[in-house]
Each structure stands twice: as structure tokens, then as C-alpha cells.
Amino acid sequence: MKILLSNDDGHFAPGLSALFDHLSKIAEVTTVAPDRNRSGASNSLTLDKPIRVNETERGFYSVTGTPTDCVHLGTHHLMPERPDMVVAGINTGANLGDDTLYSGTVAAAMEGRALGYPAVAVSLVGHDCEHYVTAAKVAVDIIKGLQQHPMDKNRVLNINVPDVPYEKLKGIKLTRLGNRHRADTIILDKDPKGRPIYWLGPLPEGQDVGEGTDFHAVLNGYVSVTPINVDLTAYNSFDELEDFLKTIDN
Amino acid sequence: MKILLSNDDGHFAPGLSALFDHLSKIAEVTTVAPDRNRSGASNSLTLDKPIRVNETERGFYSVTGTPTDCVHLGTHHLMPERPDMVVAGINTGANLGDDTLYSGTVAAAMEGRALGYPAVAVSLVGHDCEHYVTAAKVAVDIIKGLQQHPMDKNRVLNINVPDVPYEKLKGIKLTRLGNRHRADTIILDKDPKGRPIYWLGPLPEGQDVGEGTDFHAVLNGYVSVTPINVDLTAYNSFDELEDFLKTIDN
């Protein structure tokens, strides 16, 4: 099996190394990751300037671009052959609920899927992440399973793993995305010259975190697995919209 | 009605001005846009540095951040009161099919919706865009309609308008997202010192462009309106995944 591995925390992130080490036992792994922390990069592309690639001491490709750039560049130019799967992570910190809209880790998996490859995103949920090995083992379990049972072409799996020893995991739960409180998280501050600046602050707590959500699973010690759409079309609002458009199309 | 207006092409873009002018006839408009072209920004956030805000000669807020930053900052800090709707555009060029994954214009609308407001994204489809007025008028038509008929809380409308005079439009079509060929669009080049660089190249042509898709509507002279999910959960693959997870959870 050939795997393209990427992340959004950068090529030096501990989660990337841990996942590389475990995946290398079951696959040929090519690692292509941003040269800087690109958390919050979502599916962004580098369009206004060219991208440069360097090799690190570990043999990873370090890219002056986004996670999406990395996957695109990796599959088409840096791998000797096309991958069988695209894996992103291990992210340091949760990618739960609406985090998935902003996450570069989830975006890397989405890009893999959009390019035609099965793809998973793996995140470790904790404040001071320690148990990368747990998340790496879970990732290996699921990836092995996907080799046997390929998934629908329009999905990626978003995997969140509690930051506990592997043997302390309660199991795996299939979940839907919950969501966080949409409170204002912006912090108004001043720079050292007294000019106003705004910081995007820490994420608010979860709001929709009831049973069935990814938040709920992880809080209760389970690995959360959520299937994520790569096609954003909201098919189930077609009827409603059909009626609506009649009222304005004249 | 109070509208927050943003885009991803930057505060100086002709599509933003055109849309501002037309929306101002029906609403109080606060415009908050990136200080640079942020096409391809997707839902990215500025997390590693603070954001600064300036006012332009037109009275727009110019923000050193992404479209998503703009919407977040605009609704919470720059508007005197919360908006009734968030509008993004007019984008210079199509946001069709999988473009929506990367588009900062669509992302601005998604952020509006995630923050609790009805939201639409408007793009003008053409090579040398001219008829911004057409797209502006269509946007006004649809926004007026949405005031009467509010939409489901998890959707934004992605509107693509052919670059023709308003009276030449064939009508409006409800569409699903098609998609483009996933050919390799990366261009390997050298910088002036002879070092290798990679450019993300122009978008490939559409692949899945049959009847019912947004590509098909626009190619045939119709305005395309696609409902976009803000919740990425792939509910319709739950059965398949339920079975799959049983095979690996031991």
C-alpha cells in the first residue's frame, strides 16, 4: 500500500512523526507537509505566488503552502506513483463539529478524496496532547479496515481520538458533527504602538453536544468517526428551494 | 434590512462595488473585505497573527485577513448592529462544482450561516467579466425573495450568473454541484535563479457537467442556484459505515 501523509501543524509536528512511524509498518509512506503551522487553513490554495519544496532531515517534503497544496503536489509530483490512500494528521487538538470547516487536516483528507483517493483525517483530542501513539494505532486499525471495505467515493472519515492510552479507549462510535457555541471569540487588543488589533481567540465550548455527536463520543472516551461529504450540495433542501425559486423567477 | 457584505477578491474589486451599490438601494450595507486578493482562501482563519482593520475612501473596512475573518469581525465588531443577512461577492469568475471547496466567496457566506445569519454567495461566470450589474440585480431579486421566504438554517445559496446583460438571462435553475476534471493542474517552473517552483495552474474544464448541474445551467444561459450544506456530515452513509465500524471495533 502507498500512502500520502500530510497535516496542517507543519512538518515538525509530533503527531506527524508518530503517524509516519506507525503507517510505515503497513505501507510505503510519502510525507508532504507545510513548512509552517497552517492550522485553520481549511481548503485554501496558494494562488498568488509559487510554492517551493524542501526535504527535511527525516526525509519529509516541506512545502511553502497549505495542506491542500501539499496533497495536490504530493500525489501529482512528489510521489513516484499515485497513492492508494491519503492520510492527514495526527492533528494536535480536536477537529469536532464546525471545526471541520476550518481544519487544514480535514481539508487535506478532502483534497485526497477530491483527487480520487480514499482519505481519512486523524485528530487527538486533549489540552496537552500526549498519547499520539493511541491515535496512530486507531488510524492503522481503520486504514487496514478500509483496505478490505472501500468507502463511498464522496466521503472522507474524520477521526477524533481521546488523549488516553490505547487500552483505555471505550470503543468506536459513528457520529454526526455537533457544533460549538457561536459566541464572539474575537479579542480586541493593542499592539505595542497602541494601534488596535484583533485576535481570533480560543474556540468556544461545544453547544450541540448531545448523544450522537462527535463531541459526545469523545467526551465519553470513545473514538469518534464521522463521514464527511466532499460534495457540498444540500440535496434535501431541493423541494423547499424549488418552491422558493418559483416565487422570484419571472 | 442590514446586510454584511464581503468578498474574496479584495476591497478594491469591481464586483464588490457593484454589489454594494445595488444592495444599498434596499438595505443598510456594511462592507468588510480583505485588503488583498484572497481568492482560494476557502474557510481559512488567521490564527498565527493579529488582524488589522482600515477604512477605505469608499467607507469600506479593509481587513488584513481572510473572507471568513472579515465576516466574523464584521458581524461581531464592525457593524453597529447584527446583520439580517450576509452577502458575499460578486466574485470575478465562476464558483461552480468543486470550486466551492476552495472559494473564499462561498466561505464568507458559510461563515455568515454558521454565525446564525441567512447567507448567499454571488459569482459572475465569464472570462473577462463585464456584466456585474446583471449579477447585482439577480442578487437583489433573490435577497428580496429570502426576506419573504427564509431558508433552512443549515444552507447557504451559491449563485452563479452568466456574464450577459440582465435581459438576456434565460431564467433561474436549481442545481446540484457538478465537478471539474481532476487533472494535474500544477505547473513546474523555475524562478529567475533557476530554482524549481510550482504554480497552481488554471482550473481544468468541467467533467460532470450534465443536466442538473450548476455548470450545465450557466453554460445554457441560466442563473444557477445551488443550496450548500454548512453541516458536512454525510448522513446518507451512516448505514454503510455502521457495518464497516463493526468489522474493526474489537
Add this chain to the structure above:
Amino acid sequence: MKILLSNDDGHFAPGLSALFDHLSKIAEVTTVAPDRNRSGASNSLTLDKPIRVNETERGFYSVTGTPTDCVHLGTHHLMPERPDMVVAGINTGANLGDDTLYSGTVAAAMEGRALGYPAVAVSLVGHDCEHYVTAAKVAVDIIKGLQQHPMDKNRVLNINVPDVPYEKLKGIKLTRLGNRHRADTIILDKDPKGRPIYWLGPLPEGQDVGEGTDFHAVLNGYVSVTPINVDLTAYNSFDELEDFLKTIDN
């Protein structure tokens, strides 16, 4: 007379507009300025990515690069003919003493001189700069003088003007650069996620500010004019070094 005008505060800076207005009375002025505030850019060049140019509503060229890039690009590509002089400013705030090492305004003038053109840098010294007109008039006085009496080819003039009405100026003084206290101005802070960050803080007060220095002149109500070397060779330490090198060259 043809003048290339640039600055480091960006194309939208009030000092740039004021200087443009006054210079336009005596010359054809082409304005080429950074698209963002590039204070502290020194003589830096944009080497890792290409530069883009836009035109603003005022007819200025806005450049995604440094002040040095602007002067290089302006003289060679954006002006219809080569300039007779390069002018930088009006900077909002002092460029006194060792500020000149870091100043993008002074650098723009140095680049003009390095490319073969007479060049001056103009700064307005005050906390809440108001009297840009004063600095603009002083600049015009000196530029007119330079047309009559051209300067040595390896010098630029660094002009600092007190922020007072023109008629309140005490006169002009020829000065040497003083310098500031070299205290640690770095501020250790935390970002909203609690991670350590460092800010370069406000400039320390002047240390070597005695009579004869630029600090002294401005503090006493005079315009300060300091000739700045474009050739950095320290000729007057040749004797000392000749002896030194004999001790190690074996």
C-alpha cells in the same frame, strides 16, 4: 522635472498624498508605493515570490513588495521615462539616528541613489502627525535647491521635519545621525491560546542626542538634514585594519 515618489507606509498614507500634491506643482510625479504598511522594511527585496502591481483610484501604483522593490520597478518599468529624482515620504514619524538602518523610507531614497538618481527621504517628527504640509513645503524647497546644486553621487539626504506649522520652523540644520538607547525593546507576550510570542516594541528614547545630531535639531524646532552614505565602506578604519589583518594572515 520627473520625480519617482515612494514611501514605506503604503499607498494610502496621508504623507504620500500630501507630498504628491506639492510635488505635482513643480514636477511630473509617478507614485509607486507598497500595498501595505512596510515600515521597518529597510532595503529588503522580494526574492522568493513575484511582485504584482495595481493602480489605485488616485492613479498611484500599488505594489505587493517593499519600498526598494517599488523604486526599482518604478524607475525601470512603470515610469514612461527615467526620473530626474527619487523622493520618499512623507513618513509618519521620525527617521532619526539608527532608525535609518531600518527605515523603508530612507531605503527607498538609497535605492534611487544606487540606481543613479539624486534622492531624498522626508519624515515628519511627531506623535500624532498633523503638519504634513510643512514637510511637503520643506521637501519642495530642498528639491528645488538640488536642481540648481546637484549633490555628490554617493549621498542621499535624510530630512526630518518637526510637526509644526511651516512658519514656526526655526530653520534648517546640517546634522549627523545621533542614536537611541539600545535598551531591550522586545515585549514577551502570549497569544490567545497561551503560546509565547514576541513583539518588537516602541523605539527607545534618544541616547546620543547632543548638539550636532539630528535628534537635537528636531527637538529644537529645526529641520534636520543629514547626508547618508550609500557606500557602506568604512574608509577611515583602513589603517587600523591593515595592521590587524597582518596579525592573522599567515
Add this chain to the structure above:
Amino acid sequence: MKILLSNDDGHFAPGLSALFDHLSKIAEVTTVAPDRNRSGASNSLTLDKPIRVNETERGFYSVTGTPTDCVHLGTHHLMPERPDMVVAGINTGANLGDDTLYSGTVAAAMEGRALGYPAVAVSLVGHDCEHYVTAAKVAVDIIKGLQQHPMDKNRVLNINVPDVPYEKLKGIKLTRLGNRHRADTIILDKDPKGRPIYWLGPLPEGQDVGEGTDFHAVLNGYVSVTPINVDLTAYNSFDELEDFLKTIDN
């Protein structure tokens, strides 16, 4: 002896490692370098955003800032005690003549001097640099000498070493800065979407390269040592300017 070591090519540059290895034999070395290639950074400062610091596998500090930021941060915050000397390099490629205006390597040395420490900048002159060891040995020779014979407080030494084996060096020459042809080096190109972009091209050949210049020394197989002023005041044009200012000060 305690040395602060920096460069402008980035923490991963081979010249930095080579110099670190050799300096470590004669001093305690703290290495603080940019996280990206910052060639052409000159004396620029990071003022619009905060700076972050990481440690690399080699124990170097990697800084999201310029060479000048690195020296400022290193001497004041990252070193346990203040350094006895600041060393910058080994730069991959020449810093001859007017290169010194733009060089981040020279700027790092200037910042060291401005903060009160003896300082040298070291560059290896060649197209495909190989003999970093040669430059490292020369640097050690000169640094040892400077310990015995401290230099004037307003100077740094700019050292350029031919890319040959150490025993092939012809000797050391005290030189003045020559300069390059000021030809237009800008390359007008198009990005993949057909929009115009400008690249700063490779440096032109030397123009003023006669005997006595740094160009001449290196071309003839000698190490070039040029004393560089940190005080930019052009004292020897005071007489000329005194007369000039009388003509305009009324």
C-alpha cells in the same frame, strides 16, 4: 567566549551548520536563525505581527522573523548571557559591493554591532558552493584575532571567501566595496492565469571591480575583508552641504 550565530538563509542552511560546528570548538554558540530563507531581508524588522520561536532538532532557535529580529531576540531573550560577539553566515553566495545594502547576513552583523557587540558577516563566493569548511576556518582565524585586537565600535567586518579548499587561498585582502552594474534586473512574466508579474532577477555582474575592491580580491583567490560602517552619516560631504543649505534656508 559566547557567540550569537545567525544567518539569512534559514536555520536549515548548510553554511549555518558548518559555521556552528567550527565555532563550537572555540566558543559557546547560541544559534538563532530565520525559519525560512530570508535572503535580501536587509535590516528589516517584523513590526506588524508578533514573532514565534521554535527549537530545531539541532538545538537551534528557529524564528518567524528576519535576521535582525533574530539577533535582537537572541541577545536579549534567548541567550542565557549576553554574547561576546555576533557572527552571521556562512552565506551561500557573495555579499560583495552593493549586495551589502540588501544582505540579511550583513544586516545581522550590523544589528549585533548596533546592540554593542563586535560582529562579522561571512559569505562563501561561488555558484555551487562547496567549501563551507574553508569559510568556517577563515571565520575562526579572524574571530580569534578580534579577541586579541578589538575593533572600532562603529564597524563590522564583511568577509567574503572564495569557494576553494582552504590551502588554495591566496591570502587576505583589506578591500573597499565595489559595485555591480545597475542594469534593470526585473523580469516581466505572467502567472498561470495570464496576469502580469514581476520577478527580481539574478544579480548583474560587477561594474566597479578594479584593484582594491572586494570583487577584485575574491576573483583573484583572496579572502576579502571590508570594514562596514554602522553609522550611515556621510561626514565628508558636510562642507559641500553646508554651502548648499545656505542657498535654501531663508
